[in-house]
Amino acid sequence: MESTTEAVRRSLRAGQIVAFTGAGISAESHVPTFRGVDGLWRNYSPERLATAEAFASDPRLVWEWYDWRRQIIHKAQPNSGHQALAEIERRATGSFTLVTQNVDGLHDRAGSRNVVKLHGDIWWVRCTGCAAEEQNQQVPLKPLPPHCHCGALLRPAVVWFGEALPESAWERAHEAATQADVFMAIGTSAQVYPAAGLVQVARQSGAHVAIVNPDPTPADELAEWVLRGPAGEILPRLL
């Protein structure tokens, strides 16, 4: 284990680095993941809460769920894993891109700069009428569901099941994956596409792939290095 850690640490000293994160990196900040033992999708139905159809049929229910998650995230603090990634970026001599599937904003709060958000941002809202987007950090949100000044309903500016990823974010992420010398997949079950496909893109483009996760994932077979354990413990060792 120590020599794998050392190999990954050395690989981060130069070249083009991509960190690709999922809900697991925020687990130690007490933000629930989606698919673990206490994962959100064990207790809540994605069809009723995270689709455009669900929002059309019951916007208040969907907003209550997002408002509840915003309250949890608002209380959360970035952990040592988020902080280590911000520090790796500060020390990077080549390029560093942090591609995240998370909507919680904890990477920003930890000081990461070059962050690509593939699944949107829970702290932004988008008008279902005029399509205007704005930041909204009110916790809790009142009234629910919120409305735009144009009169139409606002929705969370996140990607729901069945929706396309934001085009420019996807292009930036894909480009970074193809250019990467090192691609680290951290805290993701690597099951949700197209995001999960970036591991393969990076591997096929010649990147060294590292995985940081306490549990096995389908992406492990693409990895040169698998670091088993919580991100908050493993990532600081890579500094």
Ligand code: OAD
């Ligand atoms: P998942 O909930 O699917 O997976 C979380 C991963 O984190 C699992 O592989 C865990 O083993 C791992 N994990 C748990 N604790 C960890 C820790 N302390 N350190 C490191 N890893 C840990 O979350 P995602 O892969 O992010 O989509 O899920 C992908 C997408 O599915 C999400 O972005 C969301 C969801 O539906 C949308 O909202 C569009």
